[in-house]
Amino acid sequence: MVQVGITERGDAALNINWKKWVENGLPAILITKNVIKLIEEHKQLLLNGNVIIHATITGLGGTIWEPNVPNYKKVLEFLEKQIRYGFPKERLVIRCDPIIIPFIDSELEVSAWMNSAGLKVLTFTVTH
Secondary structure (H helix, E strand, C coil), X not given: CCCCXXXXXXXXXXXXXXXXXXXXXXXXXXXECCXXXXXXXXXXXXXXXXXXXXXXXXXXXXXXXXXXXXXXHHHHHHHHHHHHCCCCHHHEEXXXXXCCHHHHHHHHHHHHHHHHHCCCCEEECCCC
């Protein structure tokens, strides 16, 4: 049986308890709303091949509701650059999780961007 670590109890960009696990070569799924911070601070470690990054975009980044989360457009620009310079897109999962329905346009833009970037894994969460 293979054990996979998953950061479901905190944001991987803010809580780095996962770091030793990954350094030991064990597989991990790192969940974050701040993929920019996660990759900028741990890029070499994340390139080891045993990590999947699960980035959540709510459409509220950079607003009064999520001031410490980057705006989704900044996230897309950042990820596009990372992919262009060799970050493996196969290890990126983008989850669009609009908290407020008027922000759904940002999620549609994310979907179009992912299609153009060749990313294959996108999940949407819609709560009524």
